[in-house]
Amino acid sequence: MSITAFSTAILLASAPADAVMTPPSAAVSTTSAPADAAAPPVSADLPPPAPAADAATIPTSSPPAADQPDQTAIIVTAKPRADPGDPVEAVNEITFSAVQAVDTAFVGPLAMAYKRNIPNPVRSGLRHFLDNLQEPIVFLNYMLQLKPGKAAETLGRFTINSTIGAAGLIDVAKKKPFHLPRHPNGFAFTLGYYGVKPGPFLFLPLIGPTTVRDLFGRWVDLIILPVAVGKPFTDPAYGATTLVFRSLDERAESDDRLRKLKEGSQDHYKALRDDYLRNRQSEIDELHAKKNRPAPQVPAEPPASGAEGASSANPDNAVSPPKEQ
Numbered sequence: 001m002s003i004t005a006f007s008t009a010i011l012l013a014s015a016p017a018d019a020v021m022t023p024p025s026a027a028v029s030t031t032s033a034p035a036d037a038a039a040p041p042v043s044a045d046l047p048p049p050a051p052a053a054d055a056a057t058i059p060t061s062s063p064p065a066a067d068q069p070d071q072t073a074i075i076v077t078a079k080p081r082a083d084p085g086d087p088v089e090a091v092n093e094i095t096f097s098a099v100q101a102v103d104t105a106f107v108g109p110l111a112m113a114y115k116r117n118i119p120n121p122v123r124s125g126l127r128h129f130l131d132n133l134q135e136p137i138v139f140l141n142y143m144l145q146l147k148p149g150k151a152a153e154t155l156g157r158f159t160i161n162s163t164i165g166a167a168g169l170i171d172v173a174k175k176k177p178f179h180l181p182r183h184p185n186g187f188a189f190t191l192g193y194y195g196v197k198p199g200p201f202l203f204l205p206l207i208g209p210t211t212v213r214d215l216f217g218r219w220v221d222l223i224i225l226p227v228a229v230g231k232p233f234t235d236p237a238y239g240a241t242t243l244v245f246r247s248l249d250e251r252a253e254s255d256d257r258l259r260k261l262k263e264g265s266q267d268h269y270k271a272l273r274d275d276y277l278r279n280r281q282s283e284i285d286e287l288h289a290k291k292n293r294p295a296p297q298v299p300a301e302p303p304a305s306g307a308e309g310a311s312s313a314n315p316d317n318a319v320s321p322p323k324e325q
Contacts, residue, residue, distance in 0.1 A: 085201055086273065092203040096269045099205055103251075111251035125169040127249055130242060131182060132161045132168025136228075137221050138185040145185075145193050145287065153180050184283070188217025192284035201273055206247070209276040 083089060115123070135158035142151035157173040157180045165172040173180040191213050192198070199212030210218070225233040232238045258272075265271030 083201075085198070085277065087200050088202070092201065092273075093269050095205065096203045096272075099203070099208070100268075107247075107251060108255070111248045112255065114248045115252035115255075123249060123252075126245060128161070128165070128171045129168045130246065131171075132158065132165070133225070134221075135161075135182075137187075137224055138183065140224070141185045141187060141190045144187075144190045147287075150183065154183070154185075156180055157182065186217055187220040188214040189284060189287065191217055192280075193287050198277070198280065201277065203269075203273070206243075209272060211277075211280070214280065 086092065135154055139151050139154040139158070142148075142154055156178070160173040160178060160180070161168045161171060164170075171182070172178070174182065196213055198214065202210050202212065202215065204210060204215075207215070207218075261271050261275060262268050
């Protein structure tokens, strides 16, 4: 035995048993293997699996009943749409309430006291006198509306009442043999006759219900006589006196109609507004209806008692039969 073989035999005899029995590849695989060899590899493209639900985190309360309202629900309520003809209705209602309070406390009782204490012939005479002063304005607007027949009737009324009727205190022209009743007219009628819309509805102190068109027409009517005639129409005392008288007289004469209008409606403001707009439209429609319509063969019967209040609810009844141009 050579020296090399003898050295190798000594080394093998002195080495541990497990080092001799375990191959080098097996020793490497044992030390590099993961701790949990049974777990499958995790792909980098997939999300990690969700952890198991903890029993303590599972809610124990039952779901809300079907009929139980949801406290977090949002309820949307629509605001009532404003009337297209009354875009400033909120402001008008405030003014209307204030005027009604003043009317109940002061104007209404004063107007009724005026009606009780002033004889009817005196009140009618003053009313006819002021109406006669407005006949030139009526004549002018009939001419603007191209109604020469009505303009001639108005001129005849003014001439007759200014002479025979004692400066208009007595309305002689509407009686026999003349048969020339008074027809209201003004620049607002002319604008409406030619198709100008009324515009927004307004309720104003000292004026009451009106529209933008009627307010402008009223202003034009008020400046015609002061500009064309001068005194006394330019005198502030005359203007204030006639304003007070007309306000009291109109309030007294319309008391029954206004009371019926208020009692027969749930919303006093809207009832008054609609009544005014209907009557104004009926007056303008009447101007168009009379244009080419022949005169009736039989005169219309006079309205019965209380017809004024009824006509406000039905504007068709408020239009008088057309007369010959």
